[in-house]
Amino acid sequence: MEKPKSPKSAKLSLASSPAAKKPARAQAGPARKPAARRPRIPYSKDEIREIFRRFSIQRPEPKGELEHVNPFTLVVAVALSAQATDAGVNKATRALFAVADTPEKMLALGEDRVRDMIKTIGLYRNKAKNVIALSQKLVDDFSGEVPRTEAELVTLPGVGRKTANVVMSMAFGVPTLAVDTHVFRIGNRLRIAPGKTPDEVEEAFLRIIPEDYLFHAHHWLILHGRYCCKARKPECERCVIADICKSKEKTTDAPAPLVELPAQIV
Template sequence: MKKAQVADIYLRLAELNPEPVGELEWVNPYTLLVAVALSAQATDVSVNLATRKLFAVAQTPEQMLALGEAGIREHIKTIGLFNTKAKNLILMAQQLIERHGGEVPTERSALEELAGVGRKTANVVLNIAFGTPTIAVDTHVFRVANRTGMAPGKTPLAVELKLEKVTPPMFMRHAHHWLILHGRYICKARAPECWRCPIVDLCGFRGKKLVPPKSRTAQGDGQAR
């Protein structure tokens, strides 16, 4: 896909949603870090349900340590891999206190050294909490980048680096938010809803479905929304 087409995609997504926001709930950079780490192999909805009560009692590394691993488990037991994640949150809190004075670091390398934090989590925190123009590649971004032809790649890192090259600077701040939301609600994994896609004419996907399923048509779900 040519850079001009990529720019047009972002322009259209920006017109529909000028200031996109992440769907995870957070209070400060630390709680955002925790929420993103918990979201691995879990939905944002399930994470929010758990963290509303967790963040009511623990909004700092010190408070998380005071809660203890058992206390954390009790709050996040509805989330996948909660045992491992509870252990990681304890170790992460210790690392933040010992290495960074209880503050969330603003460098990707320092973030990736924390327990339970990978490149995607680091990029999300840098982008949302600190305004750094990073592109976090989750399953939605990976799918949209490959399916549309914007930035095809075999790995999340390959897609991230290609997106950084083709994304105009003016769109970098919100790029991954637009792509995540597009993949979550329109360019879905099993059944992309091409008939209501705002970038369908720019997309390189060969299997486009320009007519909604009959069941949707009968229920009126095929209307753009």
């Protein structure tokens, strides 16, 4: 009769089995997250090119609607436009820029005076502080000149990536794409550049926009979202890309006539 194995011998037998030689799953290191898949868009390359071709016919020379006289006043205007309308910012900055169109003049004006002149804009107290702080930064670190790179622009108080992209495009002619609320909505509503964050939408648009249309794409998308593909109710009957659009909210398949509109609409 075979004697039962002692607990010690049983452990030795188990350790020598083939299964015991395999490393435990926990010893294999932390599991890697699978790479996020890019969402597929329901547009062909030809359809995307046609979308931007029509935008280019509708608005051959689109321009931003924020009033400014030089790169400095543009930086200030874009920084002030956060959570405010362009029209509201323009109303406040006309008088401000008439007396302070350089960082040095803005510093001489002082925070209290700047605050009084922009008090019709939302968050005006904090924005006044940022205007003075960014003016001081420009004087101290950039000899009073607005820098031309994103890395330098975002070091200015109140200036984020979106503001930097707008300034680089409008002031220095760099083909960038700033994602504001309109561009973000267009990317997701049309399913042409979907993303959960502005950075994701920007990356998606930059992958698909034809290079020869990139320079004006930012303004085309903003103006399309502001005046046609509106947040509450898109006006599909006026849309020049209605027959191409793959939005689930679309109400018509008929494109509007390709009539040239004013480059700047106030």
